[in-house]
Amino acid sequence: MSALLEVDALDARHGLLQAVRQVSFEVAEGESLALVGANGAGKTTLLRAIAGAHRPAGGRVLFAGRDITRLAAHRRVKLGIALVPEGRRLFPNLTVEENLRVAAASRRSGPWTVQAVLEAFPLLQPLRHNRAASLSGGEQQATAIGRALMTNPRLLLLDEVSLGLAPVVVDGVYRSLAKLLESGSTIVLVEQDLRRAMGVADRVLCMLEGRIVLEGAPADLTREQVTEAYFGLRQVAGA
Amino acid sequence: MIWVSVIVHGILLGGVYALLASGLALMFGVMRIINLAHGSLALIGAYMAYLVAEHFHFSTYLALVLVLPGALLVGYVLQRSMLERSLRAGQLIPLLTTFGLLIVIANLLQYFFSPNVHSLNMGAIGSASWQVSSTLTIAWFDVLTFGVAVVVLVGLELVLHYTQLGRELRATAEDADTAELVGINARAVYARATAIAVATAALAGVFYGMRSSFDPTTGADQLLYAFEAVVIGGIGSLWGTLWGGVALGVAQSIGAQIDPEYFALAGHVVFLAVLVVRATVQGRGLQLSLRGAG
Numbered sequence: 162m163s164a165l166l167e168v169d170a171l172d173a174r175h176g177l178l179q180a181v182r183q184v185s186f187e188v189a190e191g192e193s194l195a196l197v198g199a200n201g202a203g204k205t206t207l208l209r210a211i212a213g214a215h216r217p218a219g220g221r222v223l224f225a226g227r228d229i230t231r232l233a234a235h236r237r238v239k240l241g242i243a244l245v246p247e248g249r250r251l252f253p254n255l256t257v258e259e260n261l262r263v264a265a266a267s268r269r270s271g272p273w274t275v276q277a278v279l280e281a282f283p284l285l286q287p288l289r290h291n292r293a294a295s296l297s298g299g300e301q302q303a304t305a306i307g308r309a310l311m312t313n314p315r316l317l318l319l320d321e322v323s324l325g326l327a328p329v330v331v332d333g334v335y336r337s338l339a340k341l342l343e344s345g346s347t348i349v350l351v352e353q354d355l356r357r358a359m360g361v362a363d364r365v366l367c368m369l370e371g372r373i374v375l376e377g378a379p380a381d382l383t384r385e386q387v388t389e390a391y392f393g394l395r396q397v398a399g400a
Numbered sequence: 401m402i403w404v405s406v407i408v409h410g411i412l413l414g415g416v417y418a419l420l421a422s423g424l425a426l427m428f429g430v431m432r433i434i435n436l437a438h439g440s441l442a443l444i445g446a447y448m449a450y451l452v453a454e455h456f457h458f459s460t461y462l463a464l465v466l467v468l469p470g471a472l473l474v475g476y477v478l479q480r481s482m483l484e485r486s487l488r489a490g491q492l493i494p495l496l497t498t499f500g501l502l503i504v505i506a507n508l509l510q511y512f513f514s515p516n517v518h519s520l521n522m523g524a525i526g527s528a529s530w531q532v533s534s535t536l537t538i539a540w541f542d543v544l545t546f547g548v549a550v551v552v553l554v555g556l557e558l559v560l561h562y563t564q565l566g567r568e569l570r571a572t573a574e575d576a577d578t579a580e581l582v583g584i585n586a587r588a589v590y591a592r593a594t595a596i597a598v599a600t601a602a603l604a605g606v607f608y609g610m611r612s613s614f615d616p617t618t619g620a621d622q623l624l625y626a627f628e629a630v631v632i633g634g635i636g637s638l639w640g641t642l643w644g645g646v647a648l649g650v651a652q653s654i655g656a657q658i659d660p661e662y663f664a665l666a667g668h669v670v671f672l673a674v675l676v677v678r679a680t681v682q683g684r685g686l687q688l689s690l691r692g693a694g
Contacts, residue, residue, distance in 0.1 A: 244581050
């Protein structure tokens with residue numbers, strides 16, 4: 162397996178705040194990677210920098226061997242990178258179907274069509290002509306994932322898909338994700354919920370204050386190790 | 401019945417406003433860009449049609465074949481060169497930019513075409529009319545203007561709701577950052593939409609130039625009526641803009657029948673009344689939802 166995504170010494174800032182510091186990692190084709198870490202660890206910024214929604218201050222992002230660090234977000238979608246943004250970010254006054262169709266702008270062909278998305282998320286079928294703003298959180302999340310799939314991505318970036326959803330709804334979302342993973346999709350997932358992240362991912366990266374502090378397959382990591390890295394306990398103890 | 405004639409002429413006058421308002425409905429209503437130079441761009445359309453018609457001995461209608469593609473290009477360049485940059489600095493900046501543009505255009509027109517009035521040839525249809533009854537005569541040119549306004553507005557509404565460009569434009573207007581993330585080239589989409597809006601402005605300008613004479617300062621009051629038509633019809637609704645224009649035209653026509661001085665006043669009163677009613681209804685809706693929550 163060759164690396165589909167390479168992140169090389171990436172720095173990203175929000176003004177004076179450095180959110181991502183010298184982060185490097187690779188994701189192989191077909192792999193699923195979970196980014197975990199506390200609030201403010203830089204996970205969302207890292208994901209947005211990969212998707213092209215945040216301009217990095219330094220370092221490089223390579224996709225399928227090509228340097229895309231300076232490429233506009235919509236051009237990256239055309240190459241096959243799709244982000245399901247934090248908070249869903251649907252177009253509220255467009256219908257479910259329009260939210261899906263609008264993503265056909267990338268003109269990437271593949272298995273995902275409006276029909277395929279509605280089959281994968283049957284709960285959307287009766288809602289397809291409803292405005293996105295009228296949907297429940299879980300329905301919105303399904304639409305947001307469906308919208309990203311409509312671009313037929315080679316790499317799907319998912320940011321906090323369980324945030325603000327009832328546990329039973331999150332189960333549903335993760336069931337559809339499991340199906341995606343079985344089909345061999347490459348996924349980078351940001352998740353606050355450790356148990357869920359370790360349940361679906363082949364590999365876990367733990368971020369703390371903008372840096373990667375722990376990396377490994379879920380089976381090789383103990384819960385204590387991850388919790389320690391998650392909260393930076395060792396550093397606090399050493400201080 | 402004199403009132404039938406008053407209403408019919410009011411409706412047809414509404415077509416004039418609706419035609420000028422169509423591009424505004426797209427830019428102001430959908431894209432949320434207040435383009436104060438919209439009337440000036442319409443005026444440029446009229447002057448360009450004048451030039452083309454004079455130079456090639458074309459009829460005014462044939463001149464549109466050259467003027468409209470030119471206007472598309474002007475709109476595209478205007479968005480990419482000026483409006484896009486202004487928008488990045490916030491929603492108020494385009495207001496200032498286009499106000500500046502309005503002054504520049506007026507002065508350039510004055511420089512190249514002199515402050516004298518010009519007019520465009522209406523062709524054979526200009527003098528043709530239909531005598532319905534002793535009190536009601538309908539000019540075919542007014543019907544043509546109204547028809548063009550309907551075609552433009554319905555066309556825009558269809559584009560907005562049933563084409564990929566329309567969906568991309570609405571998505572970009574709602575959330576440009578997210579639009580980029582689903583593969584939409586937000587800047588190109590906005591530039592294409594502005595191109596369409598400027599072309600409709602030029603079309604409206606040419607029709608205005610056939611209806612009455614114009615000089616480099618014409619169009620300020622027309623632009624105001626067009627803005628009112630957009631707001632009365634409901635921001636974001638192109639179909640509503642037609643009804644907004646008609647409501648305004650009918651109000652002005654009735655006002656003028658009561659006393660010619662009431663022409664403009666009656667239109668503004670209707671505009672204010674719509675704003676007050678809408679604010680009251682929304683206020684009540686808010687109160688109800690607050691009460692429901694409490």
